[in-house]
Amino acid sequence: MIRHLKFPALFAGIDRMPALGTPVSRRTFEVSNPSTGELLAELPDMGVEETRAAIDKAFDAQPGWAALTARERSDILWRWHQLIVDHTDDLAAILTAEMGKPLAEAKSEVTHAAAYLQWYAEEANRIYGETISAPSTDRRMLVIKQPIGVVGTITPWNFPASMVARKISPALAAGCTIVLKPAEQTPLVAGAMFALAHLAGFPEGVVNLIYASEGDAVGRELCTNAKIRKISFTGSTEVGRLLMRQCSEQIKKVSLELGGNAPFIVFDDADIDAAVDGAIQAKFRNAGQTCVSANRLYVQSGVHDEFVEKLAEKVRQLSVGDGFDPGVSIGPLIDKRALAKIESHIADAVAKGGVIRCGGDRVGMKGTLFQPTVLTEVSREMTVAQEETFGPLAPIIRFEDADQIVREANDTIYGLAAYFYASNLKRVWRVAEALEYGMVGINTGRMSSEAAPFGGIKQSGIGREGSRHGLEDYLEMKYLCMGGI
Numbered sequence: 140m141i142r143h144l145k146f147p148a149l150f151a152g153i154d155r156m157p158a159l160g161t162p163v164s165r166r167t168f169e170v171s172n173p174s175t176g177e178l179l180a181e182l183p184d185m186g187v188e189e190t191r192a193a194i195d196k197a198f199d200a201q202p203g204w205a206a207l208t209a210r211e212r213s214d215i216l217w218r219w220h221q222l223i224v225d226h227t228d229d230l231a232a233i234l235t236a237e238m239g240k241p242l243a244e245a246k247s248e249v250t251h252a253a254a255y256l257q258w259y260a261e262e263a264n265r266i267y268g269e270t271i272s273a274p275s276t277d278r279r280m281l282v283i284k285q286p287i288g289v290v291g292t293i294t295p296w297n298f299p300a301s302m303v304a305r306k307i308s309p310a311l312a313a314g315c316t317i318v319l320k321p322a323e324q325t326p327l328v329a330g331a332m333f334a335l336a337h338l339a340g341f342p343e344g345v346v347n348l349i350y351a352s353e354g355d356a357v358g359r360e361l362c363t364n365a366k367i368r369k370i371s372f373t374g375s376t377e378v379g380r381l382l383m384r385q386c387s388e389q390i391k392k393v394s395l396e397l398g399g400n401a402p403f404i405v406f407d408d409a410d411i412d413a414a415v416d417g418a419i420q421a422k423f424r425n426a427g428q429t430c431v432s433a434n435r436l437y438v439q440s441g442v443h444d445e446f447v448e449k450l451a452e453k454v455r456q457l458s459v460g461d462g463f464d465p466g467v468s469i470g471p472l473i474d475k476r477a478l479a480k481i482e483s484h485i486a487d488a489v490a491k492g493g494v495i496r497c498g499g500d501r502v503g504m505k506g507t508l509f510q511p512t513v514l515t516e517v518s519r520e521m522t523v524a525q526e527e528t529f530g531p532l533a534p535i536i537r538f539e540d541a542d543q544i545v546r547e548a549n550d551t552i553y554g555l556a557a558y559f560y561a562s563n564l565k566r567v568w569r570v571a572e573a574l575e576y577g578m579v580g581i582n583t584g585r586m587s588s589e590a591a592p593f594g595g596i597k598q599s600g601i602g603r604e605g606s607r608h609g610l611e612d613y614l615e616m617k618y619l620c621m622g623g624i
């Protein structure tokens with residue numbers, strides 16, 4: 140039984156929707172607003188049995204879905220896109236309620252989610268094979284692309300709408316069917332998107348949703364059930380590693396979008412005002428809770444003081460509060476654990492000589508609001524310089540030597556995103572090429588787009604999402620060799 144205490148109209152009928160598995164146990168879990176603690180919904184807590192049933196449905200539906208023409212699949216994706224655009228305000232309100240981000244950011248996320256559906260509705264029509272010049276005249280050799288099959292997807296709480304769209308729209312465009320488990324904290328916007336998918340006309344079994352409070356049992360079933368041919372996961376490196384291990388038994392394909400530890404480098408020849416604006420974007424968007432958040436800010440000594448001054452000035456103007464309040468630019472952290480992490484990073488830095496330039500405290504005693512914070516005199520030994528904080532904390536490290544700082548920026552197990560600001564063209568090229576990251580923002584603090592391949596190297600992941608490369612990740616290549624010609 141689903142109880143939607145807020146936005147009940149939007150979810151009318153969702154519990155009878157075929158995309159949602161039929162709950163077997165009577166267990167439920169609650170979803171609350173992290174700004175206020177208000178209870179938003181009570182959802183069925185599904186487990187292995189429901190996951191298996193959803194996989195069976197997806198498996199049975201997959202050949203029929205793949206047999207449609209690309210145009211027919213595209214038409215349904217277009218209808219889903221339009222429905223999401225038409226419901227942007229409602230979806231954004233759900234997102235802000237369950238996740239906390241400011242309403243304007245939530246709207247922008249829903250728009251971004253819709254853009255993925257649009258992109259892959261278009262890309263569905265552009266799946267190409269190839270012909271190969273055969274080494275003998277009696278043969279013809281070609282390559283066709285076919286959908287991988289059923290895909291299990293697991294999404295995180297920090298972008299609960301756009302991660303759903305970014306994963307499942309290329310899979311559906313390719314002819315795969317999917318089973319999705321959203322994060323425990325943010326299942327509601329995923330549920331609403333699936334309700335709209337139902338209205339868009341996906342055949343039964345093509346999209347399947349599992350609500351669950353604990354990812355491990357559902358995740359294990361997705362990874363070990365032989366009917367699932369690929370796992371697509373976004374979340375922490377730790378869980379990604381576990382899923383990869385579980386998939387190894389059946390040599391199952393994986394796409395992993397994992398953690399980051401993004402450097403943000405400001406060289407002496409940078410436009411400082413632009414770098415400050417970029418740092419605000421790259422560090423404080425979504426309260427610093429993005430995998431591509433700038434985590435370590437390296438600033439060359441010639442511009443260090445000016446950068447710090449201007450950044451702290453802008454950070455003091457950011458307003459912290461409930462995402463529904465007008466003018467709020469920093470919402471709450473997702474939970475108390477996240478709050479404890481940022482506090483411990485600050486305490487460790489201060490104990491080792493770090494200086495708080497602004498912020499540094501909780502806002503109010505209840506909830507999980509935290510002031511946006513700028514720390515200076517940060518050194519390499521501090522935890523902030525090593526680990527992903529995932530909160531509104533900008534630690535600034537002064538540097539002298541440009542070559543050495545690129546080596547230091549690369550000295551991490553992660554390789555998701557990096558940013559740098561510089562104007563000398565030779566430096567721009569050399570640094571862009573030398574940074575060991577899947578994505579590099581040059582004189583910009585924001586680079587995510589449905590048109591670009593998003594993803595990391597090293598322990599930040601495998602595969603790309605977005606762009607034509609995102610579609611390739613859901614296709615198998617088959618070589619056909621015709622003899623006796």
Ligand code: NAP
Binds near residue numbers: 374
């Ligand atoms: P997380 O703990 O890894 O959780 C992500 C998802 O995995 C949730 O749906 C969670 O479900 C599920 N999960 C947890 N344990 C699992 C298990 N043992 N087996 C199967 N599924 C399991 O990550 P998070 O704290 O939500 O997200 C923050 C992390 O994600 C950060 O490190 C961030 O950098 C990364 N991230 C990366 C990208 C990217 O594109 N590279 C984008 C966003 C976030 P429950 O909620 O039910 O536990």
